[in-house]
Amino acid sequence: MKFQTLKILSITALASGMFLSCAQTKTATTSKATTETSTGKAIPTNLKWSERMLLSEMKRFPEAWMLDFFKAPKWSYPNGLVLKGAEEVYKKTGKKEYFDYIKGYADEMVNADGSIKTYDIKKYNIDMLNSGNMLLYLYSVDKQDKYLKALQLLRSQLNDHPRTSEGGFWHKKIYPSQMWLDGLYMGQPFYANYTQLFEKGDSANKAYDDIVNQFDLIQKHLKDPKTGLLYHGWDESKEQAWADKQTGLSPNFWGRAMGWYGMAIVDVLDFLPQNHPERARLISYLNSYSEALVKVQDSKTGLWYQVLDKGGEKGNYLEASASSMFVYTFAKGARKGYLPTSYKTIAKKGYDGIIKNLISVEKDGTVNLNQNCAVAGLGGTPYRSGTYEYYVNEEIRSNDPKGTGPFILASLELEK
Template sequence: MNFINNKIKAYAVAILGSGMFLACAQTKSVASRPATENSKSGKIVPTNLKWSERMLLSEMNRFPESWMLDFSKSPKWTYPSAIVLDGAEQVYAKTGKKEYYNYISDFGEKLVKEDGSILTYELDKYNIDLLNSGNVLLYLYEKEKKEKYLKALKMLRSQIDGQPRTSEGGFWHKKIYPSQMWLDGLYMGQPFYAHYTKDFAKGAEATKAYDDVVLQFDLIQKHLVDKKTGLLYHAWDESKEQAWANKETGVSPNFWGRAMGWYGMAMVDVLDYLPKDHPGRAKLISYLKSYTDAIIKVQDKENGLWYQVLDKAGEKGNYTEATASSMFVYTIIKSVNNGYLPKSYKTAAKKGYDGIIKNLISVDENGVVNLNKCCAVAGLGGKPYRDGSYEYYVNEEIRSNDAKGTGPFILASIEFEK
């Protein structure tokens, strides 16, 4: 457990290629030029690095083992870790620094047993959230070719075959949430489904799977988009039985920032794997365009950020929220970089990114970077019952350094650093 901490401290002692050297607190600076902030104090996280690497090192300092990400108390198969590790994969690709690869690899080592079974994962719950960490295993299997990862991946893929569906073929969010599609579920399931298909399926099998991936987005567009604003409701209950569901349309009552954030990331990430000649690509890119136009309309004109409840900026208790803002920025800048959106959209992304750094980022004396004002969790139904009301969303716990924000911030930073 001290390995990563020691690596970070060692790394902070000497930075190559920057012209600056760090000294321990007890020694004098050995820099030949005037002492910098780093060289004076011996930062845990050097401030002369790019934001992507600074945030990743900060997460590694907070959570020395990758299973700890998002405040996990014991090794648990859960989705937030995978978002930070997705960022770590890209920082490693950019820097080649082995400590980042080891951090990713340790997640697979700790969570997947030699027989391919996954700690705390229960297939029969059909919880779509639990597919997201499969992305880490796809990466590790490609790099290491360990049989246990292949077995685990096949088990996760089998969940898709058994996942309960709506009458039109849309995945239920969980077995315990019958007839419900949530925006969150598109990010949790579809990038993994598309990536797995690209790596392991061929011919008619692959075509059928890609069609199924696109169908999930088609159904979201059909049932969850508000015609007036273009924003998307958090969830839809086909049965219309839930207390939160509109009795005519089945949708939940509000536009929750992070739910729409998940949906945007789902679209841009699925496009990484959907074949260039698949007819669904053009549809997804059109969905992305209308989605981005809608979120730009509710972006705060002053600070460039987005609110917990997107269309109620001035109402009591609402606040500019870090996870949604980071997700929107990532979605827009990646879309511009990949040619899905015109370059003119970069202005909104840059305004949002600058707004996050100015208003939601703080840096400790030791250089550790914090992302503040993250909604810890929000959902619908369950016990105690979550009714999807405005009051519900603005009163959920707010905390710093939630992986659902730090991960997208790393990913957004990488896109800006390209």
């Protein structure tokens, strides 16, 4: 397959020159921020890809609050995603610099009283829970009271978080009556991990049932019976302009949305008790999901498209973050026995496709992951319509943390 030339928007105040897609060049452009914050230290090429990418992220973003190209400290989900990778690399290597990178973010963002900079609980944004996973890890090894208070604050959001009529968490307060696939990853692994660590008896059982219910509702409302793929979002009220007036569904299968969902399942299963009566149902959802994705995997490269089922259409492209997420999900699912062992081979094909087509390495060893969709959503201002044209025309950039984080995690799985 010949890659199509993609129109790529520049990042305001960050881009030095025009971003180019992998269709045009295999050399990733780097932002001014990347150049200015570089330490000049070469990254060894004899390390595993997981560690090389983490070191590259640390070079691009010397402070973890800078991840996602932030100009000021912000509590946000991409930071937690890369720091989950840092946690796993630290556990593997024991190199203190990786632990310090994680702790630096927590200590910048969490105040002595447990309040969190820039976090507003009243916004009821499910995205804000993802970085709580980093705090759960830190508290397990460094029992600082401020970490516990911050964790309790984040967990308390779920007590009053607005829900659909069947108990599904809204994606955000500003997106009423809506469940997005993204939200399952943002909220449920944190919810399950917190429950395992801090709750007992009936309280824990109710929480686990609540977690499983989120996946049940996604399967009930967002799964396409024809393809097995899942739509990006669902509006119970059917009031949004993007929502089908009969089903409430958004119109397309966005790659990264399904990536979030798969990672959510395999990560929640780490914490859901082995004897939970609905555990097998979650695993069945993972198998159905995986079978549908294999059917839309690009046969030549092993990668997946931005809009999953429209690979041959104008403007569509092979997208790095979703491909990394699927590789992670398949590799972990196969390792844990949730998926047939054949999925490790499928994951390896996808991973090799990422290395061959989407990775570039600079002279100093810095690793770039190219061709990531920067962001996509539904509704909001300016209004995001969920059309095919919308998804393929969103900004594309190198080294988006929503790609580099899953790439680190996928690498670790395949390095085991």
